[in-house]
Amino acid sequence: MEGGSSHNFIPPSAGFDKSRVLDVKPLRSLMPVFPGASQAPPFPCMPPFGQTPNGYSPFYPFQPQGSQTSPNLNSPSPMRTPTGPMPAPIRSYRAPAPSGALPHDFPEESNGERGSSMGGAEDDDGYFDAHLGSSSSRKKTTKASSSRKKKKKSGDGDSLTNNGSGVNFVSVMSPFQVEDGNRELVNYVLVNFDALRRRICQIEDAKESKNGIIKRADLKAGNILMTKKVRTNMRRRIGVVPGVEIGDVFYFRMEMCAVGLHAPSMAGIDYMTGKGDAEKDPVALSIVSSGGYDDDTEDSDVLIYSGQGGNNNNKDKQVADQKLERGNLALERSLNHGNEVRVIRGVRDEVNSTTKVYVYDGLYKVHESWTERGKSGCNIFKYKLVRVPGQPGAFAVWQTIRKWKDGFSSRAGLVLQDLTSGTEPIPVSLVNEVDNEKALGSFTYFPKLKYSKSFTLMPPSFGCNCHNACLPGDMNCSCIQKNGGSFPYTGNGILVSRKQLLHECGPTCPCSPNCKNRVSQTGVKLRLEVFKTKDRGWGLRSWDSIRAGSFICEYAGEVIDEVKLKQKGHAGEDDEYIFDTGRNYDSFKWNYEPGLLEEETSNDINEDYNIPYRLIISAKNVGNVSRFINHSCSPNVFWQPVLYEHNNQSSLHIAFFAIRHIPPMTELTYDYGNSSSSEADNDNGPHWKNKCLCGSSKCRGYFG
Template identity: 35%
Template sequence: MVRATVTAEADHLEVRTLVRRARLTFEAVRGIYHRGGRTRADMTALSTMLSQGLCLYRDVRIVGSIPGVFVGDVFSYRAELIVVGLHNQTQAGIGFIPANLVSEGHPVATSIVSSGGYLDDHDNGEVLIYTGSGGRPRHGVEHNTDQEFERGNLALAYSHKYGVEVRVIRSHDCDTSPSAKLYVYDGLYKVDSITYGPGKSGHEVCKFKLVRIPGQAPLGSKIWRSARDLTNTLDSNIRPRGYVTRDLSKGKEVIRVPVFNNVDRDLSPLGFEYIARPDFPPPPVLPGTARRLRCCQYATAACGGSWSSGSCACVRKNGGGGPAYNADGTLVRGRPVVYECGARCGCPASCSNRVTQRGMQHRLEVFRSRQTDWGVRALDLIQPGAFVCEFSGDVVTVDDDGHHASNAAGASTEWGGIVDPKKFPARWREWGDASAATLPDDAEEPPRFAQLAGPRPRYVLDVSRRRNFAPYISHSSAPNVFVQLVLRGDGNESYPRLMLFAMDTIPPLRELSIDYGIGQ
């Protein structure tokens, strides 16, 4: 039993990257099993990762904070809690270290998952009255027998005796989570007191009073509720204090993009022309030839609905492993380029191979930050693999040496405010990559596009005068969004679009970050 302390900034980045890689592997493996028809793909993925030693901190039992897991991090599956070492039970609410691994010879609790499912539970955030485990049917609320001081209950009692802090994860119902649940890590608590006596059901229950340790980051669950209240206010056409505009895009996005500043009087985001998407030149047409439709000429339904190559030429161009997107619109895996159906295709706008064309699906805002000047943060929960937004600006054509070949109307002739698509690291390789795990032979076909270089963009974006909100996304070496090149139908392969997808589960009010390749 150890406490893990991380002090150096470089070490924080390293352990955060380890946690992210473990979660990426879990999500990739879970996705493969889910597409294969497994009803509990999350638990099957966990079993695979446990058997292959891919879960973190299994060889040590950590008391206190888990390196690389931050207060406010959210998880869609309990299995994920085990993958990162935050909790060690698939069903039980109390995670503990057994007596034979503790020098004092007594079990010690290290974490609890609180769902508020017991009649005697009470929670105001800073103080949690937690009813111990046992004494009721698995899916019941009322106790039908007395609880006993055994297993997790006994471990919590010894955590109180020895002053051992306990990690608290709160479970919330969430319609936008694929599991219909959301697990929010709310930090460390101390067991302040214990009582044993009749509960509201009349049976004896163990009640533990847990008090949050001061000095931690704000409660993730409190932030979650604050974000929900904020979005309800904004949806009611009310401009809360600190908001300089309710929609930076002036209706050009399908969802409003508010701007918030409670730091100073800087209004610079309002001083440029907003363009929701770049204006790319059309593909070249050879003299004397007519451009032919390449897919879906006679389609009446959406393309790419099955995990076979199918009849859609656009889907087939995406390489092995089937369609680019899952049924819920999340990206299956990163690719050198994703080929979506385009304007000359016959499939409808609802086609599952047109995800980015439907625009933003999550509420975001530009905000003033004391740490990063201006930034962008989520107002909704964003699932990993979900489309976030397009990176927009004026298109400036360049030659192979990076020199200007032509300028778009209104573009700057100087290099200030230039975004070069070639400078973004290939973070897309990390998304959907299950290569760390050895999967059964009946798993889906591995991708055949792994060695493809993909198109080489022959343009840069000038964001100095006209842009959308994406250039305000901050840089990070451990980002939570990544760039995926996307082409549509017969689009010009020299001008792939820069689409941003979520790499992590991004909770409300969490800042977005991207790896711009700074220093490369």
């Protein structure tokens, strides 16, 4: 639901009167819930009302009737996490919805992964108020869910739980970190959320052919993380959310919920009501505008936002006048109080048209409100929000890029429309807005890796026997067996986990060229541009938003041996375009925590590379866009070794993937690493070290 709209509305039971309109007085008199000192903070986004299904832990204060205790979520855990301060109890001002709703079974934005075909309705405050489907469909769902839970799988990685036999996980994030975050904590939560979501997608993809019920991976991941306290900024606040930056992008509403940007998992208006006599009026905290109502979103600094309510299961059709209650009332009171409201704008993903991207556009103020008659003849509340001046561009950047793509305006500083001369599927432009330099150093653009004839490759391994496409869960597929028994990508081509060595299908495999296990071989799919930086030469960035786990490009160039590596003038100190798997790279964690799914830790999630031979690539004379990716000690891109057959031999390749969601026009960077100790001249470090200018708070000072 966007802006308060409902998804797939199903009438509530006869015992619950939905026709009753709440006026202001009862809304103000809702009894707040204050957790005790020994109780865990409440679940602010998506509490499971009524009976909690198997596999989901009840959490305070939304426990089944008769429960007097809350689960202990405060025991220590071995999971690594950033250090920081801890939260006061979080207050909840929302009344529980009728029992029976299971929020994890309701559709939201699927964003490329499959979702349940069943839907449910939701109150205007963002909580569900109806059970899904008919009684027969509910029974089928319960039965199917129960049968899945009963299945025990070992070794194939396809079970969501091991019935308690796996590694238990409880977050060690302190209460202060849960209540108030920072940039590091926000990134930590988001990386953990998406890692877990990708793993759940992988598991569900493997089970799809066995049953027709697919649960929403994002909602399940959010449920698990919120229960396990892998979350931050849970303290309700007006204005800036610590650690969330203007321009940040989100692919799921649960991501915004987990970092405290927008609490309701579906409602378009988030608001808060104070407890004091002078603070009884609700005030708006944030809004999401993404097409649920007739919003005017063309102006980058002004948003005409439609109120919530008055519609049925068709979210675009009003069937009744909207009421001045809940979120609508909160926006009206924010107009009177003049408080700042966070605005998140939903936009269509240019890479995947079925995907929606949420862009945090910063702080706005409500300047005006009125009612007008909509197309259906019903009265709709309208609110004019104006962006607070002096903030960096966010939604405006998206609008500018759209104009470039549509040809309505030219790219400022454009030097060359396509520096690849048609070699890549999508043109890569060359842009300089810094100085008058109009040309790159001489090199030959080549999109692949070039092995010399003298280089001895590994003999080809036995290819798969899949004749159409490799399917998740098909354990007869030898390519899946090589990848530890799990398909390495989700259904829309997102890498699930960093692997010691990723095996893709190659020319010897009879599966089709569009097999989803050939992601890194299909060329550049993003609208990239090479641009002149202010102090680090040329760099690379994307016009498109890049989703975490997305393939960006391969490191192309000439493969050279270690002897030539030391030859000055070819691959020595003056070659700035060397990639060497033998360098020392800082370790970082990107994969999911097995304990969150009660899985045993396996070697399959080991993130230490296990490469069959050292690979050294020089892109000085021959290369592709990867040669322009600069170094950073806090990168947003990582490299993954990929092995597949090429010219009847097994060849190793280096593929780059996004560590986290990357907003458009953000420079792409990876960690160059440092030379191994055997190549250091003395105790001062590597003999070809360079001064680092990444500006990161974790900057090592040098690289190379």
